[in-house]
Amino acid sequence: MKHRIGFGYDIHRLVKRRKLFLGGVQISYPKGLLGHSDADVLIHALCDALLGALSLGDIGEYFPDSDPRYHNIPSTELLKKTVALLRRKNWFISNIDIVVIAEEPKLLPYRERIIKSIASTLKIKEGFVSLKGKTNEGLGPIGKKQAIASYAVVLLHRGV
Numbered sequence: 001m002k003h004r005i006g007f008g009y010d011i012h013r014l015v016k017r018r019k020l021f022l023g024g025v026q027i028s029y030p031k032g033l034l035g036h037s038d039a040d041v042l043i044h045a046l047c048d049a050l051l052g053a054l055s056l057g058d059i060g061e062y063f064p065d066s067d068p069r070y071h072n073i074p075s076t077e078l079l080k081k082t083v084a085l086l087r088r089k090n091w092f093i094s095n096i097d098i099v100v101i102a103e104e105p106k107l108l109p110y111r112e113r114i115i116k117s118i119a120s121t122l123k124i125k126e127g128f129v130s131l132k133g134k135t136n137e138g139l140g141p142i143g144k145k146q147a148i149a150s151y152a153v154v155l156l157h158r159g160v
């Protein structure tokens, strides 16, 4: 098999007195995401997509928070570990497409920085990373600014 596809999803609550990180970039916003470490919902969805492409389970199984090695580790470090695992198995990223669903803040002003951050963390070209921001049209907990969700799809190819 030459290619494998992976899909990931994550959601975190927005709460006061937390910093907001998306794709390893700190976003200026009065609230942040609740969760272990930096609760970077975008990176968690992306890690799940990468692990899913190789049927390796999910981020919670691979990097359990009960393991002191992974407690409070920045999400970008989990992403680096995930891609290192793929490379050891001789799989490489063809491209990534990510959707972030947030009523606020607007993602567009940060889009280039987030793409740069992800591409440099994964050591791939920026042209292989796509990022789209959507609102939830005011509907449900995301629409009421209580949470941010993210979906990610990845295509991997086998090394020669």
Ligand code: ZN
Binding pocket: 010, 011, 012, 035, 039, 040, 041, 044
């Ligand atoms: Zn998460």
